[in-house]
Amino acid sequence: MPIDLYQVPGSAPCRAVRLTAAAVGVDLNLKNVDLFKGEHLKPEFIKMNPQHTVPTMDDNGFYLWESRAIMGYLVDQYGKNDSLYPKDPKKRALVNQRLYFDMGVLYQSFADYYYPIIFGGAPKDEEKFKKIESGFDFLDKILNGEHYLVGKNLTIADLATVVTVSNCELMGYDFGKFKNVSKWFQKIKSEAPKYEETNGEGLKAFNELKERLAKK
Secondary structure (H helix, E strand, O other), X not given: OOEXXXXXXXXXXXXXXXXXXXXXXXXXXXXXXXXXXXHHHOHHHHHHOOOOOOOEEEEOOEEEEOHHHHHHHHHHHHOOOOOOOOOOHHHHHHHHHHHHHHHHHHHHHHHHHXXXXXXXXXXXXXXXXXXXXXXXXXXHHHOOOOOOOOOOOOOHHHHHHHHHHHHHHHOOOOOOOOHHHHHHHHHHHHHOOOHHHHHHHHHHHHHHHHHHHHOO
């Protein structure tokens, strides 16, 4: 029975979940939620997720939200092995650390700088922009001498972070001077299963939303 994923097509966290499902080989029944129409505030949605956020997963009555929690669950529950999310405590701790870094530093800096501009027409904030630079500098150091964010193979840390980096690229952020990030980005794009079908299509949706809001 397919897993229901309540999502917004352009949402970065939703795209990260879709990338993980593709890597695990799990079918998702995508249910688009129109936030502008308040579909996430309907009683039936709030019953599943009191925070009324996307992505929200319904796996046969098991409800879960927060993208990185869903990603870990999909691997633990449906993965043929644990390579995407290792069970070894030290390896898993490193994957978790990278996930928290993406959530709390890299993606957060992207959201803090770009979302007020996209959704509110706010002016550029140089101090916020510097935090993106700082995040990429840290990421470049983490990737020094490495092909992946953790260990010798693709993990959900790579899948979450590649979405964030792709968002930055879409917004015209030039990370070319971060050589390790640039090389890693191309590698993950080529290795992540169904990358174009999931993140590529999602980026198009995000770009369409951005352009639509810019015309208002």
